Amino acid sequence: MSGQHHFLLTPGPLALSDEVKAQMQFDMGSRDQSFKDITASVRERILDLIDGNGTHSVVPIQGSGTYGIEAALATFIGSTARPLVCINGIYGERILKILQLRGVQAASLRASSDEPLSVSEIAAHLDRDPAITHLCFVHCETTTGVINPLDAIVQLARQRGVRTVVDAMSSFGAVDISARRSGFDVLVTSSNKCIEGPPGVAFVIASLELLAGTGHPVNSFVLDVRDQWQSLEQNGEWRSTPPTHVIQACAKALEGLSAEGVIRRGERYGAVRDEIVRAIGRYAAPLLNVQARSPVCLALTARGLINTQKDFDALYLHLARYNLYIYSKLHPQTRSFRIGCIGAIRPAWILLLTTAFRDFFEGAGSVAKASAYPEPELIKEAL
Numbered sequence: 001m002s003g004q005h006h007f008l009l010t011p012g013p014l015a016l017s018d019e020v021k022a023q024m025q026f027d028m029g030s031r032d033q034s035f036k037d038i039t040a041s042v043r044e045r046i047l048d049l050i051d052g053n054g055t056h057s058v059v060p061i062q063g064s065g066t067y068g069i070e071a072a073l074a075t076f077i078g079s080t081a082r083p084l085v086c087i088n089g090i091y092g093e094r095i096l097k098i099l100q101l102r103g104v105q106a107a108s109l110r111a112s113s114d115e116p117l118s119v120s121e122i123a124a125h126l127d128r129d130p131a132i133t134h135l136c137f138v139h140c141e142t143t144t145g146v147i148n149p150l151d152a153i154v155q156l157a158r159q160r161g162v163r164t165v166v167d168a169m170s171s172f173g174a175v176d177i178s179a180r181r182s183g184f185d186v187l188v189t190s191s192n193k194c195i196e197g198p199p200g201v202a203f204v205i206a207s208l209e210l211l212a213g214t215g216h217p218v219n220s221f222v223l224d225v226r227d228q229w230q231s232l233e234q235n236g237e238w239r240s241t242p243p244t245h246v247i248q249a250c251a252k253a254l255e256g257l258s259a260e261g262v263i264r265r266g267e268r269y270g271a272v273r274d275e276i277v278r279a280i281g282r283y284a285a286p287l288l289n290v291q292a293r294s295p296v297c298l299a300l301t302a303r304g305l306i307n308t309q310k311d312f313d314a315l316y317l318h319l320a321r322y323n324l325y326i327y328s329k330l331h332p333q334t335r336s337f338r339i340g341c342i343g344a345i346r347p348a349w350i351l352l353l354t355t356a357f358r359d360f361f362e363g364a365g366s367v368a369k370a371s372a373y374p375e376p377e378l379i380k381e382a383l
Contacts, residue, residue, distance in 0.1 A: 006325045007349045011142045011170060011297035012193040014343030020197060023252045024245040035244060036236035038251050045254040046203055049262060052179035057211055059204045059229045062243060065169040065190035068202025070098050072165055072186050075225040078216035079103055083134035086122055089113045089143030091167055095136050114287055114334055117148045119156055126160050134163045140171035143331055144299040146292050154182040169193055170296045173257055174266040185210055191246060194265065194342055197253035200246035269295035273341040279354040283361045287336045299336040307335055315360060322356040
């Protein structure tokens with residue numbers, strides 16, 4: 001398999017189109033006007049997609065999505081604030097951990113990872129604790145692929161005068177989000193999810209009111225979103241070396257997203273998700289009910305056969321022999337594993353996935369004995 005592209009069925013990083021990958025072949029100077037223009041175009045396209053013209057601005061941050069989340073939290077939530085973190089998965093827990101590491105006395109509201117957050121429970125918590133200043137939550141929690149009700153939660157917070165910080169890492173680009181409709185304060189996404197770009201840059205979309213405000217001192221240079229925004233606004237430059245190749249590829253990816261449209265992209269991902277369910281439904285069942293499933297990733301269970309990480313490792317290694325790569329960790333609380341539905345997934349990959357699951361659960365006779373290698377022709381046909 002050396003030198004061969006993996007068939008990525010992961011919720012990011014994901015399989016890129018040839019057109020997007022081709023953009024990373026060009027070297028550019030980070031202070032050159034041509035690169036400034038590309039940066040500006042990326043910011044403008046994201047703002048258009050989020051319906052945020054006149055109310056919000058887009059601030060790129062070097063690094064993964066988590067860098068963007070920590071930057072947003074560090075910049076917009078001070079040490080004396082009292083944020084409420086609504087958690088129904090791993091990434092909500094990560095928000096809470098970041099706040100705690102920064103010395104912020106955050107409250108938390110935990111819910112089951114296989115159900116959407118309850119707006120009424122959040123409202124009840126806000127009633128009990130009027131000191132809450134910010135509400136933080138994940139829009140699409142990729143622990144299970146559950147979609148949380150962004151508009152309803154943000155509107156609830158606005159009614160109470162509470163600021164919102166939304167992790168939209170896995171939803172932006174595939175689920176309709178409107179800054180004008182919901183009025184969120186801060187929303188964070190990254191290049192390597194539904195934008196269908198390479199990893200390496202996060203995007204903090206913040207209200208102009210917050211960005212133009214004074215705010216509290218930020219005890220970090222690289223995480224200061226407001227300072228990065230001011231530099232981009234004043235001279236079009238990043239404060240320190242940007243990932244130039246990634247931004248060029250991201251510009252191409254956003255061009256494709258704008259042409260396809262968020263709704264149609266979500267429908268394409270949903271069709272992939274539903275085809276995977278049909279393809280392997282004999283062996284694994286969706287964890288979530290239909291209403292709660294996002295089009296981004298699919299959480300599956302194979303109760304009685306896949307119960308531990310060791311059980312799952314056998315399946316993961318078996319799929320890797322077919323050049324198929326799904327998310328590598330079992331979620332222990334729900335005993336579920338995840339298959340991504342995003343990116344440049346080819347129909348032949350799902351056919352190969354069907355064969356691989358059949359060979360694992362039937363051909364080998366048992367999970368413990370699943371070690372057969374696929375025919376090389378199967379993989380060549382999927383390339």
